[in-house]
Amino acid sequence: MNTHKSIFDKCYAFTEAEDARATGLYPFFKPISRSAGSKVYVHGRELLMLGSNNYLGLANDPRLVEAARIATEKFGTSCSGSRFMNGTLDLHEELEARLASFVGKEDALCFSTGYQSNLGSISALLNRGDHVIVDKYDHASIMDGVFLAEGLKHNINLHRYNHNNLKELEKELARIPLEEPKLIVVDGVFSMEGDIVPLPEVKALADKYHAGIYLDEAHAIGVVGRNGRGTCEHFGGDFSLADIIMCTFSKSFGSLGGFVAGDRKVIDYIRHAARPLMFSASMPPANIAAASRALDIMQNEPELIHKLQRNARLLIDGFTAAGFNTGTTETPIVPLVIGDNEKTFLLWKALYEGGIYVNPVISPAVPPQRSLLRISCMAVHEESELSQAIDLISDEARKLGII
Numbered sequence: 590m591n592t593h594k595s596i597f598d599k600c601y602a603f604t605e606a607e608d609a610r611a612t613g614l615y616p617f618f619k620p621i622s623r624s625a626g627s628k629v630y631v632h633g634r635e636l637l638m639l640g641s642n643n644y645l646g647l648a649n650d651p652r653l654v655e656a657a658r659i660a661t662e663k664f665g666t667s668c669s670g671s672r673f674m675n676g677t678l679d680l681h682e683e684l685e686a687r688l689a690s691f692v693g694k695e696d697a698l699c700f701s702t703g704y705q706s707n708l709g710s711i712s713a714l715l716n717r718g719d720h721v722i723v724d725k726y727d728h729a730s731i732m733d734g735v736f737l738a739e740g741l742k743h744n745i746n747l748h749r750y751n752h753n754n755l756k757e758l759e760k761e762l763a764r765i766p767l768e769e770p771k772l773i774v775v776d777g778v779f780s781m782e783g784d785i786v787p788l789p790e791v792k793a794l795a796d797k798y799h800a801g802i803y804l805d806e807a808h809a810i811g812v813v814g815r816n817g818r819g820t821c822e823h824f825g826g827d828f829s830l831a832d833i834i835m836c837t838f839s840k841s842f843g844s845l846g847g848f849v850a851g852d853r854k855v856i857d858y859i860r861h862a863a864r865p866l867m868f869s870a871s872m873p874p875a876n877i878a879a880a881s882r883a884l885d886i887m888q889n890e891p892e893l894i895h896k897l898q899r900n901a902r903l904l905i906d907g908f909t910a911a912g913f914n915t916g917t918t919e920t921p922i923v924p925l926v927i928g929d930n931e932k933t934f935l936l937w938k939a940l941y942e943g944g945i946y947v948n949p950v951i952s953p954a955v956p957p958q959r960s961l962l963r964i965s966c967m968a969v970h971e972e973s974e975l976s977q978a979i980d981l982i983s984d985e986a987r988k989l990g991i992i
C-alpha cells in the first residue's frame with residue numbers, strides 16, 4: 590500500500606471556502622467590473638462603495654489617470670528591474686524628495702507596495718539581538734517584517750503589548766536592558782478600528798527608554814491632520830515624534846506602492862539592506878506618476894481632506910446614535926463591532942443584496958470575539974448617500990438583533 594503523504598494533501602482537504610460559497614455567505618474575491626466615484630458595479634449591479642481605502646477618491650480622478658498615461662507613454666508599462674539595478678527612474682527620485690519634505694524628514698525611499706515597504710524596512714533595521722515592540726493591532730505587514738528579520742538573522746526579540754495600552758508598553762520597555770537597541774513599531778491610524786495611536790505618550794516612553802519609533806501612516810496621510818500630513822500633524826505638527834514614517838500609495842494616494850522616510854543615513858542603509866527592495870522590480874512609471882499627482886492635489890486642495898474628515902464625523906456620529914459599538918474611531922474607518930462571525934456575515938449579505946459594499950472582518954484580522962463590519966468613507970461621498978446608508982444598515986442590523 591502506498592502511504593506517502595503529498596505536500597498537496599492539505600489543499601485537497603481544505604473545504605471551508607467551498608462550504609461558505611455554497612451557503613452564499615462568502616464575501617471575498619468579488620470581481621468589480623467598473624468603478625465611478627462612490628459607486629462600483631459587481632455582476633451588473635450598482636453598489637455604494639463603503640469599503641474602500643480610496644479615501645480621497647483620487648484613484649478615479651482624471652488628473653491621476655492622465656498622469657499615469659503620460660508616464661506610461663514616456664517610460665513604458667514596467668521598469669523591468671529592481672531599484673538597485675535598471676529600475677530607478679528620475680520619477681522615483683523626484684517623488685522621494687517631495688515625500689521626504691511632506692513628512693518632515695531628510696530622505697525617503699519608495700517600494701513597490703506598502704506591504705514591501707514594511708517588510709523591507711523592518712527586516713533591514715532589525716539585527717540579531719535587537720528588540721522590536723509592537724501593538725497587537727499593528728498591521729500584518731509589520732509582523733511579517735519582523736518574521737523576515739527572524740528568518741534571515743535569528744534572535745530578534747519580539748515584544749507585543751495590548752492595543753494602545755501604554756502601561757503594558759512601558760512594562761515591556763522596562764524589561765529590556767537600557768543599553769540594548771529597540772524599535773517601537775505602531776500604526777498611526779489602526780487599519781481595522783480607525784483609532785489613532787497616542788503618539789506623544791509613545792514618544793515620551795521611547796525617549797525615556799532610548800527606543801526608536803517607526804510609524805505606519807498607511808491610513809493617516811491624506812486622512813488626518815489639517816493638511817493631511819498624518820498623525821504627527823494631528824498631534825500638533827512635530828514630525829520628530831517618529832524617527833521613521835512609512836506610508837502606502839494604495840489608499841489616499843490612489844495608486845500602488847509605498848515609502849519610508851527618515852534621516853538620510855537611515856534611509857541609505859535601508860536602501861542597501863532591504864531584500865524586498867533589492868530583489869523585486871521597482872514601482873512602475875504609471876504608479877509613481879499617479880502618486881506624485883496625488884501629492885500635488887493633497888498639497889493644493891486641503892478642502893478635499895476636510896470633506897473626508899466631515900464625512901468621517903457624519904458616519905461616526907450616525908452609527909453611534911443608531912446604537913452601534915464603533916469603538917474609539919476618529920477617522921473614516923468606522924468599525925461596526927458585532928462580535929459574532931455568523932451575524933457579521935448575515936449583515937454583510939443583507940447589505941450586499943441591498944446595494945451597499947462593505948467589508949466583513951473576522952479573526953485573524955481582528956481578535957476572535959471582535960468580528961466587525963469595516964465601513965470606510967471617501968471624500969467623494971455625498972452627505973445624503975451616507976445618511977441613507979446609515980439608515981439602511983441600521984434597519985438591517987435591527988432585524989438581526991445586532992442593535
Ligand code: PMP
Pocket residue numbers: 702703704705707728730776780805807808837838839840846847
Ligand atoms: N500598513 C497598513 C497599516 C495597512 O493597512 C496596509 C494595507 N492594508 C499596509 C501597510 C500594506 O499596504 P499595501 O496594501 O499598499 O501593500
